[in-house]
Structures are given as structure tokens and as C-alpha cells.
Amino acid sequence: MMEREPIGVIGAGWVGLVTAACFAELGHRVTVRDVVPERVAELQAGRVPIHEPGLDALLERNRERLQFTLEIEDVFRDAAVAFVCVGTPSTYSGDADLSAVSQVLEELPEFEERAILVMKSTVPVGTGEKVRHELDARGLAHVGYVANPEFLAEGTAVANFLHPDRVVVGSFAQADGDAVATLYEPLEAPVVRTDIASAEMIKLASNAFLATRISFINEIANVCEMTGADVVDVARGMGLDHRLGRHFLNAGLGYGGSCFPKDVQALKQLAGNSGYHFQLLNAVIEVNELQKRRVVAKLVKYLGPLRGRTIALLGLAFKPNTNDMREASSLVLASRLLAEGARVRAWDPVAMDEARALLRGVQLTDSLLEAVEGADAAVIVTEWDEIRDATAPEVRTAMANPLIIDGRNMLDPETVRAAGFRYEGIGRASSSLRALAEAEEREPDLQA
Numbered sequence: 373m374m375e376r377e378p379i380g381v382i383g384a385g386w387v388g389l390v391t392a393a394c395f396a397e398l399g400h401r402v403t404v405r406d407v408v409p410e411r412v413a414e415l416q417a418g419r420v421p422i423h424e425p426g427l428d429a430l431l432e433r434n435r436e437r438l439q440f441t442l443e444i445e446d447v448f449r450d451a452a453v454a455f456v457c458v459g460t461p462s463t464y465s466g467d468a469d470l471s472a473v474s475q476v477l478e479e480l481p482e483f484e485e486r487a488i489l490v491m492k493s494t495v496p497v498g499t500g501e502k503v504r505h506e507l508d509a510r511g512l513a514h515v516g517y518v519a520n521p522e523f524l525a526e527g528t529a530v531a532n533f534l535h536p537d538r539v540v541v542g543s544f545a546q547a548d549g550d551a552v553a554t555l556y557e558p559l560e561a562p563v564v565r566t567d568i569a570s571a572e573m574i575k576l577a578s579n580a581f582l583a584t585r586i587s588f589i590n591e592i593a594n595v596c597e598m599t600g601a602d603v604v605d606v607a608r609g610m611g612l613d614h615r616l617g618r619h620f621l622n623a624g625l626g627y628g629g630s631c632f633p634k635d636v637q638a639l640k641q642l643a644g645n646s647g648y649h650f651q652l653l654n655a656v657i658e659v660n661e662l663q664k665r666r667v668v669a670k671l672v673k674y675l676g677p678l679r680g681r682t683i684a685l686l687g688l689a690f691k692p693n694t695n696d697m698r699e700a701s702s703l704v705l706a707s708r709l710l711a712e713g714a715r716v717r718a719w720d721p722v723a724m725d726e727a728r729a730l731l732r733g734v735q736l737t738d739s740l741l742e743a744v745e746g747a748d749a750a751v752i753v754t755e756w757d758e759i760r761d762a763t764a765p766e767v768r769t770a771m772a773n774p775l776i777i778d779g780r781n782m783l784d785p786e787t788v789r790a791a792g793f794r795y796e797g798i799g800r801a802s803s804s805l806r807a808l809a810e811a812e813e814r815e816p817d818l819q820a
């Protein structure tokens with residue numbers, strides 16, 4: 373493979389590691405810097421500290437081209453281009469916490485040569501402008517700045533990076549943008565070249581719009597429950613319209629994770645700080661908060677007061693194929709159930725270490741079967757494939773009361789009911805015309 377120019381990556385989290393592994397796969401030597409010594413030591417020893425399908429293999433295959441370090445100087449020893457992939461979580465005010473970005477700027481060495489800092493972290497609009505001023509004030513006017521937001525999704529991050537729908541490159545100077553766009557040429561993806569502020573906004577607006585779709589379909593689901601419609605059919609019927617598309621129309625327990633909650637909040641605050649009340653996003657956030665709690669009402673409908681009841685939570689990560697539990701719906705649900713006096717058992721195929729650190733007062737189990745043992749209800753929180761086993765006869769026997777609340781609409785209601793469970797999904801007709809029609813259609817068979 374052609375040897376391509378060395379690059380640097382600052383921050384070895386989801387975005388940093390995937391960026392590093394993928395650029396190494398494209399032929400670059402990549403130096404990755406993090407500030408957590410244990411993380412760097414693990415990576416140096418060939419262990420990957422996150423669960424992301426395909427990432428281990430990619431890092432292993434490109435081991436010779438990858439170097440992990442605690443020293444920022446190492447990053448710029450060979451590389452002229454460095455991707456900033458540090459975390460930008462929410463602060464108490466809901467604004468993005470840019471302290472890790474500031475730390476990177478403070479630590480930058482005195483460059484003699486030309487270099488480019490590429491912001492991959494999600495940052496508020498206006499960040500690039502501020503960074504530019506800071507660099508200039510520090511005598512680093514020759515260090516270029518490019519906004520190159522990342523759109524990968526955990527669980528499919530490697531594929532998303534290598535086959536992106538688009539690459540967004542915002543720059544102050546055309547040449548800096550050109551240099552970054554060139555790095556992506558082998559991916560043959562459409563490149564959106566724009567100014568820095570627009571690149572920053574593309575990322576925030578994209579996540580806010582995806583979150584809006586989720587809250588929208590969740591509200592449709594809630595109205596479906598009151599009117600006898602089935603949101604799965606409704607979403608399918610909507611999604612086949614090419615103007616709408618089918619993605620992000622799955623009703624459920626609401627969105628979570630390290631991006632949507634904080635990015636939607638950050639855009640709302642950004643608008644507010646600029647004097648604009650972003651009314652729609654307020655609703656998106658509120659609907660999402662309430663959606664996580666609706667499960668409690670569903671449980672009460674079947675079980676009455678939850679004090680002393682045992683509820684099993686199946687799946688804890690914020691979505692399947694990741695061990696990330698940041699802002700996971702399971703966290704809110706577990707707290708609500710404990711507050712109602714329920715005993716909570718929980719299991720996840722990969723996120724148990726993370727769960728141990730975050731879920732206080734919850735009994736974590738080694739298997740799905742152990743979680744449902746003696747339970748009055750099981751709630752599907754994350755749609756892991758492993759949870760399809762929830763309808764197995766041994767699960768039914770193990771439960772004190774075979775009730776499944778499917779928070780992700782991942783199971784087929786008829787199959788679950790046929791397996792002897794009571795079942796309720798989100799926005800799914802339990803006595804809709806369709807269910808009645810299906811029952812009637814079966815009548816002749818029953819009589820035969």
C-alpha cells in the first residue's frame with residue numbers, strides 16, 4: 373500500500389480511535405495522544421478500551437502504523453495535520469464543556485513549521501473563531517484551523533468512517549481545507565466545503581434533526597396507543613415516502629448516548645445565548661425525558677404499585693453494539709423504578725463493567741436468565757440481538773409473572789404472546805383493528 377503522510381490524533385475515545393484506525397488503514401502513520409495513562413498503556417499493549425465492532429481487528433492489522441502516547445510533542449514530531457477528538461460533554465448550564473479543547477490549545481508546542489489543527493469534536497458554533505484568535509494571540513498564526521465534524525455512530529463507527537455519506541470541511545484558508553479534504557479522497561465521498569461556522573452548525577443541526585425525528589415518532593407512538601393505531605406500521609408507511617425516509621422512525625424509550633442529549637442541549641443553549649428561543653428543541657428534549665418514564669406507567673397498569681415488585685432490565689447500553697452507557701435510558705429507568713420501591717435486576721451482553729460503575733442499588737446479573745428469575749416483568753431497554761431469547765420457554769418458566777415490556781419494539785407481539793407472555797411495546801396496538809383482523813383470520817384454522 374502507498375505510504376501516505378503521517379497524521380496526529382488527539383484523544384483516544386470512540387472518535388479518536390476510529391479516526392486513527394481508519395487513517396492507518398488508508399496508509400497513514402498515525403500518532404494518537406491521550407491524557408489517561410491507563411488508556412494509553414492498554415492501547416500500547418494491544419488492548420482496545422472500548423467495544424466497537426471491527427475496531428480491534430483494524431487496530432491490530434495496522435499496528436505498525438499506529439503509535440500511542442501521552443506526549444503532545446510526539447504528535448507533531450512527524451505530522452503536520454492533527455485531528456482533535458477530545459470529549460465535549462455538557463456543563464451544568466447545558467453549554468458544551470470545552471475545557472479539553474482549551475487544554476489541547478494550551479499544550480500545543482511552539483511550532484516552527486506549518487501545521488493544521490482539525491476539529492473533529494462537536495463544538496458550538498463560534499468555537500473555531502475563538503480558537504483562531506487564541507492561536508493568533510499565541511503567535512501561532514501559521515497554524516491552520518479546519519472544522520471537520522464527525523458523523524460516525526457507535527456500533528457502526530468503522531463502516532461509517534470508511535463509507536461516509538459526506539465529509540464536511542470548513543476552513544478559514546482554502547489551502548488548509550484542501551489539505552484535509554485530500555486526506556479523505558480515497559473514500560470517494562461527497563465533500564461539503566464551507567466556512568467554519570457553517571461546518572460547526574451542520575453537525576449540531578444534523579444531530580438535532582435526528583433527535584427531532586425520534587421525539588416526533590415517539591409522540592406519534594403515544595397517540596397510537598390512545599387511538600388503536602400501530603406505530604410500527606405507521607412508521608413503515610411513512611418511511612417508504614422518499615421525502616421522509618425510513619431512518620430514525622423507530623418508536624421506543626427515547627434517545628440517549630454521548631451525542632444526541634448533549635448536542636441538542638448545546639444547540640438549544642447556543643441559540644438561547646444568542647437571544648433566540650429554539651422552541652422546537654425544547655419540545656424534543658421534554659418529549660425524550662417523558663418517554664423514558666412512560667414505561668413505569670405501563671408496568672403499573674399491569675402490576676399495580678411497584679413497591680416490592682422485581683423488574684428485570686434487559687440491555688443497559690444506550691444502543692446495541694456498544695458498551696457506552698453515557699445518558700442511557702436504562703439509567704433513568706432504573707432510578708425511577710428504585711424510587712417506586714421496585715427491586716431492579718439488570719443485564720447487558722457487554723456493558724456490565726460500565727453498569728457496575730453507574731447503577732447503584734441495582735442487582736447486576738451474569739445472564740438474561742438470571743435477570744428474569746422470579747421477576748414480575750422484564751423491560752427490553754436496548755435492542756441487542758441476544759435479547760431475542762427473551763421469549764424462550766425457560767425465560768417464561770423463570771419469571772414469576774411472564775410480562776414483557778418491549779421498550780424498543782424489537783419483538784413480534786404475536787410471537788411473544790403465542791409463547792405465553794403478556795406483551796406490550798411502545799405505540800403498538802394491543803387491541804387494534806389489525807390485531808382483531810388477524811385473530812378473525814385465524815378463526816377458521818382454530819375451528820378446523
Ligand SMILES: NC(=O)c1ccc[n+]([C@@H]2O[C@H](COP(=O)([O-])OP(=O)(O)OC[C@H]3O[C@@H](n4cnc5c(N)ncnc54)[C@H](O)[C@@H]3O)[C@@H](O)[C@H]2O)c1
Pocket residue numbers: 382383384385386387388405406407408411457458459460472475476492493494495522523524525526630631
Ligand atoms: N461517540 C460518538 O458517537 C461521536 C460521534 C460523532 C462526534 N462525536 C464527538 O467527538 C468528540 C469525542 O467523542 P468521543 O465519544 O470519542 O469521546 P470520549 O470521551 O470517548 O473520548 C475522548 C478522549 O479524549 C481524551 N482527552 C481529554 N483531554 C485530552 C487532551 N487534552 N489530549 C488528549 N486527549 C484528551 C479523553 O481521555 C478520552 O479518551 C465529542 O465532541 C463528541 O461529541 C462523538
